[in-house]
Amino acid sequence: GNSxxxxxxxxxxxxxxxxxxxxxxxxxxxxxxxxxxQYPGEGLQLLLKATKADDKGSNKGFEATYRKExxxxxxxxxxVQVSDSAVYFCALIQGAQKLVFGQGTRLTINP
Amino acid sequence: xxxxxxxxxxxxxxxxxQVTLSCSPISGHRSVSWYQQTPGQGxxxxxxxxxxxxxxxxxxxxxxxxxxxxxxxxxxxVSTLELGDSALYLCASxxxxxxxxxxxxxxxxxxxxxx
Numbered sequence: 001g002n003s004x005x006x007x008x009x010x011x012x013x014x015x016x017x018x019x020x021x022x023x024x025x026x027x028x029x030x031x032x033x034x035x036x037x038q039y040p041g042e043g044l045q046l047l048l049k050a051t052k053a054d055d056k057g058s059n060k061g062f063e064a065t066y067r068k069e070x071x072x073x074x075x076x077x078x079x080v081q082v083s084d085s086a087v088y089f090c091a092l093i094q095g096a097q098k099l100v101f102g103q104g105t106r107l108t109i110n111p
Numbered sequence: 112x113x114x115x116x117x118x119x120x121x122x123x124x125x126x127x128x129q130v131t132l133s134c135s136p137i138s139g140h141r142s143v144s145w146y147q148q149t150p151g152q153g154x155x156x157x158x159x160x161x162x163x164x165x166x167x168x169x170x171x172x173x174x175x176x177x178x179x180x181x182x183x184x185x186x187x188x189v190s191t192l193e194l195g196d197s198a199l200y201l202c203a204s205x206x207x208x209x210x211x212x213x214x215x216x217x218x219x220x221x222x223x224x225x226x
Binding site for chain 2: 036041042043044045046049089097098099100101102103104
């Protein structure tokens with residue numbers, strides 16, 4: 001079946017560092033891909049998405065490109081802030097609003 | 112526009128009891144999905160309802176059930192609670208029209224603790 005694999009966490013960076021969180025997927029066909037973020041005590045918020053190969057999703061300085069050849073959707077940000085500290089989930093959609101999530105990567109940014 | 116509202120925020124139940132969780136979607140959204148989040152298993156899809164019909168179901172035992180009302184509000188029920196049912200239960204709503212382009216909006220969840 002479809003699955004998503006994220007890099008192991010936790011990830012700790014200093015403010016203004018470059019961020020990469022790796023995400024690869026296994027799927028039949030070409031699913032839409034998503035990054036969600038979860039802040040403490042809250043639900044998930046959609047960060048960005050890409051619906052077809054070579055699409056680049058971007059939001060709040062974060063970017064991810066849908067790479068069909070490597071089945072990847074890595075999340076990047078050029079300069080992280082303390083407020084970016086959260087848990088990040090990569091996901092694909094598998095029909096009728098069913099999201100398949102990666103295990104999540106906890107990110108901590110130190111000032 | 113009000114977001115997705117889940118009630119209650121916290122619940123403590125005893126093994127063997129049953130529980131009902133409630134979700135009010137964003138106004139105009141007709142699709143409601145439920146997810147279970149645990150440290151060990153991560154986020155897992157339970158089921159999705161659209162216009163009062165279950166459209167998709169995950170791999171959970173029959174003790175987990177749900178329904179959707181004509182106003183799109185949804186409830187999830189877990190019977191004969193087990194310790195392993197302790198989790199954060201998240202509800203998400205969307206327009207449900209186009210699965211790849213209709214983003215899901217999540218509530219803040221109900222934290223269920225089974226003792």
